[in-house]
Structures are given as structure tokens and as C-alpha cells.
Amino acid sequence: MSAFAIAHLRPADPHPDIAAYVERIQATLDPFGGRFRVHNAVVEVKEGGWPGFVVVIEFPGIDEARAWYDSPEYQEILPLRTQHIDGDTVLVPGVAPDYDASVTAAARRAEAA
Template sequence: MTAYAIAHLRRPAADLPDEVLDYMERIQSTLDPYQGRFLVHGAPRTEVLEGTFDQALVIIGFPTFDQARDWYHSTAYQRLLPQRTDHLDGDCLLVDGVPPGYEAAATAAAIREAQSAAPDT
């Protein structure tokens, strides 16, 4: 099942430092062994539909959760990571995607059933 590395980065007050640009130039070489590919990278066009969002969003897809985790903890990426984290604040997480044929209505039905079967407290 596809997994995703998602980074929510606060934009710096000034131009990006050379270290971050170097990070951007080198990150793909750390992704290649794990079949990672950028799906969203800063998105030059963003339309905020709810709330506020003045940050950058990065989404990288991987074939599996294990490949995503292995990439993040790889020696090559860990060596490169401080070039971003020393200059940009943000959050990063790994998440599993949904399986083929996933239906939100089926998930809602299962939750309703579980909640109705739970004793009242």
C-alpha cells in the first residue's frame, strides 16, 4: 500500500539559505533507492478553502510504509536532513495511504457499529 512522507514547513522570513537549496538539489539521490517521488513540492498554486495556510507543503510517495521509514532513517538522508531542519521549522510525518477500493462510507458504518455496541459510560 502506498505511503507518504508529508512535511509542513513554515516559510522563512527571508530568502532560502544556500544549505536549504543544497538540500533540495541532493534529496532526490536519497529517495531513489526507496522509490520515493515528489507528489507535491511547495505547490506554487495553492487555494486555501478553510482556515489559513501560509506555509509550504511537501508530499513524497513511496511504494510501502517500510520504504518510507527506511528512507527517512537512512544514513544518506540523516546526513542531509540538518541542512533543512537547521533553517526551516516544520513538521514531518509518515502515513499509510488507503487500499484500492477504499470507501469512507464503509469506514463510517464500521465506526457507527462499534460505537453503538460500546457500553454507555
């Protein structure tokens, strides 16, 4: 089951370190099967506020996502971004291809009863 690294990054001034981070990140993803699905995209806000942009990276599973984030190679380049761009990053498992939201809804109803 796929998993995702999702980052909500705030607007920032251009800096050479950010360019270096972007140049080097793919090499840190490759050993873990990570692939960009959304990169540096400005979002269309429908509810609430969302200053900045979003990045979504897909991995084969949550173990690979965790291993990538914790890897020495990624930790080495991470400060190139975090010293210049504020943001939030989460790792989240995806749902199975046969996921049915109505099953989740029924479980929630049962919990509430």
C-alpha cells in the same frame, strides 16, 4: 499500498543550505522508490490556517518511507533544511485502490453504538 511523507514547511528566508538540501534529496529517495508528488507548493486554504507550503513524497509502502527517513543518507542532509525551515513531517500509509469510505463510516457507527 502506497505511503506518503508529508511536510508542512513554514516560510523561511533563502539560505544556501536549503538549496543544497533540495539538490541532494532525490538521491536519498531513489533507493526507496520515493517520488515527489507535490513539492514546494503554496496551498489554497479552505479551512483553518496553513502558513507556508507543502511537500508530498510517495513511496511504494510505509516500510520504504520509514527506511528512507531513517537512512544515514537522508539523516546526513536533513539538518540542511531543519536548521533553516520550521515545519512538521509525517509518514502515513495510503488506502487501498478499492477503499470505500462508507465501510469506515459503518465501522465508526458500530463503535459508537
